C-alpha cells in the first residue's frame with residue numbers, strides 16, 4: 001500500500017501523515033509532495049495506490065493535478081481524495097467532476113479520513 005500525500009503546507013503534510021499512521025500505516029507507506037509538479041514527478045517514477053491532495057498549491061494546484069492524473073500517465077484510475085479548505089458546494093462539484101473519488105474539508109478528524117479511505121479503497 002503506497003499513499004501519496006500532496007500539500008504545500010509541511011505542517012498539514014505532517015498532520016495527514018500522522019493520521020495515516022494512526023490508521024495503522026507506517027512511514028514507508030507514504031510519500032509527500034509539496035505541489036502538483038512534485039507529485040506528478042513521483043507518480044511518473046513509482047506506483048501508488050491512493051492520492052490525498054490539497055487544492056490550493058503553487059506551481060500546479062490540486063485540481064490541475066487531478067485532471068492531469070485522470071487524462072495521462074500510469075495512474076488514470078487511482079483513487080484520489082481531496083483534502084482542502086475549499087468546502088463550498090460548487091468547489092466540491094468541480095472537484096468531483098474533475099475525477100476525485102472523495103472530498104474532505106479541513107480541519108478533519110482521524111475518523112473522517114479513515115471513513116473516506118475505507119470508502120475509496122474497498
Ligand SMILES: [Mg+2]
Pocket residue numbers: 007008009054055056057
Ligand atoms: Mg494549500
